[in-house]
Amino acid sequence: MSLELNDIYVDIAATTPVSKVVLDEMLPFFTEIYGNPSGLYMLSQESKAAIEFARDKVSKVINSKSSEIIFTSGGTESNNLALKGFCSNKIENNQNEIIISTIEHHAIIHPAEQMTQIGYKLNYCPVDTNGIINLDTFKNLINKKTKFISIIYANNEIGSLQKIKNLVEITRIKEKEFGTKILFHTDAVQAIGKIEVDVIDLGVDLLSISGHKFNAPKGVGALFVKEDLYLEPLLDGGGQERQNRSGTENVPSIVGLGKAIEIAETNRVEYFNHTNELRLKMIDLLNENLPKSIIHSSFDGLPNILNFSIPNIQGEPILIALDFKGIMASSGSACSTASIEPSHVLIAKNVQENIALGSIRLSFGLTNTLEQVEYIAQSLLEIYKDLTK
Numbered sequence: 001m002s003l004e005l006n007d008i009y010v011d012i013a014a015t016t017p018v019s020k021v022v023l024d025e026m027l028p029f030f031t032e033i034y035g036n037p038s039g040l041y042m043l044s045q046e047s048k049a050a051i052e053f054a055r056d057k058v059s060k061v062i063n064s065k066s067s068e069i070i071f072t073s074g075g076t077e078s079n080n081l082a083l084k085g086f087c088s089n090k091i092e093n094n095q096n097e098i099i100i101s102t103i104e105h106h107a108i109i110h111p112a113e114q115m116t117q118i119g120y121k122l123n124y125c126p127v128d129t130n131g132i133i134n135l136d137t138f139k140n141l142i143n144k145k146t147k148f149i150s151i152i153y154a155n156n157e158i159g160s161l162q163k164i165k166n167l168v169e170i171t172r173i174k175e176k177e178f179g180t181k182i183l184f185h186t187d188a189v190q191a192i193g194k195i196e197v198d199v200i201d202l203g204v205d206l207l208s209i210s211g212h213k214f215n216a217p218k219g220v221g222a223l224f225v226k227e228d229l230y231l232e233p234l235l236d237g238g239g240q241e242r243q244n245r246s247g248t249e250n251v252p253s254i255v256g257l258g259k260a261i262e263i264a265e266t267n268r269v270e271y272f273n274h275t276n277e278l279r280l281k282m283i284d285l286l287n288e289n290l291p292k293s294i295i296h297s298s299f300d301g302l303p304n305i306l307n308f309s310i311p312n313i314q315g316e317p318i319l320i321a322l323d324f325k326g327i328m329a330s331s332g333s334a335c336s337t338a339s340i341e342p343s344h345v346l347i348a349k350n351v352q353e354n355i356a357l358g359s360i361r362l363s364f365g366l367t368n369t370l371e372q373v374e375y376i377a378q379s380l381l382e383i384y385k386d387l388t389k
């Protein structure tokens with residue numbers, strides 16, 4: 001099924017379509033410039049050059065060196081490579097600890113939990129009711145056994161933004177105090193194209209990117225790895241990506257990622273202003289039409305994510321009814337829509353379980369309009385009346 005003209009897609013945080021310009025850039029690499037980048041002849045060298053061109057584009061957007069970018073299959077692999085790649089070869093007599101926040105994506109929570117099986121202690125840093133980490137709480141969690149910290153930059157469910165720069169500064173002070181080295185990773189999958197992401201300014205060692213969140217194809221991503229850091233590869237073989245990620249490169253998708261990140265950065269300010277206007281309008285209409293609704297997103301978070309609950313109604317019937325009206329939204333994280341568990345992110349910010357079960361996430365993009373927002377608000381009111389009849 002393809003999108004009808006009147007369909008309204010407000011699930012940008014789950015995924016985005018590949019844009020026409022991005023697709024056009026990719027197409028020759030399927031059929032014409034198909035050489036294996038490891039080959040020596042011209043066709044291969046063209047593929048190789050295209051990968052390096054894309055690497056350059058990614059590095060320019062996040063202000064890193066080109067050589068600090070490793071292409072992966074997406075955000076999940078980038079997160080796994082950062083965490084397991086560092087932690088799996090650093091076991092010192094159960095003396096190692098990891099810190100992650102309670103609102104990480106499962107692509108960090110699950111690998112971090114796995115590390116406890118090889119002797120790591122996992123510490124969760126809590127968030128406040130706005131979904132933000134308290135700097136003192138964070139500081140008190142770091143000790144001389146802390147080796148790895150991963151804190152999500154922009155949360156995918158509620159859009160809360162962490163003060164990554166401050167958290168890194170605290171980490172560096174603690175390193176000096178203990179005379180240790182602590183790696184700091186951030187999952188910036190939802191941040192790219194929405195807010196500025198500058199690895200030098202943030203001071204992070206590792207940063208994850210996923211293409212399909214900003215109009216590149218699904219199944220391609222990148223990991224920024226600060227110069228001179230060694231990660232144990234997840235995949236061994238031909239030694240591509242400077243020994244960090246074996247396997248013949250996904251050239252068309254890497255080319256698409258390069259083009260898409262460049263466009264996302266060019267449009268970043270416009271994107272911010274436009275989606276923020278839509279979000280604020282939606283909040284006004286919710287307050288007007290459904291005054292009992294509870295907003296879970298922070299006002300100073302990502303501009304494009306609005307997460308809310310309508311008390312006494314579960315999220316699922318609302319989403320199904322919205323779908324009947326041509327509106328595509330989600331509840332909590334896309335990766336856990338099959339589950340009826342309340343979102344761990346909402347529970348972490350102290351939302352009651354029955355309210356969390358009713359959460360709806362609207363995530364806007366450049367193509368959404370104020371008229372669509374009005375239609376969504378009107379539809380929600382009708383659905384509310386139907387469901388509470």
Ligand SMILES: Cc1ncc(COP(=O)(O)O)c(C=O)c1O
Nearest residue numbers: 074075076105107156189190210
């Ligand atoms: C914050 C965050 N991290 C990681 C991921 C996983 O990325 P991918 O789908 O590219 O594996 C997602 C995707 O939903 C995400 O939102």
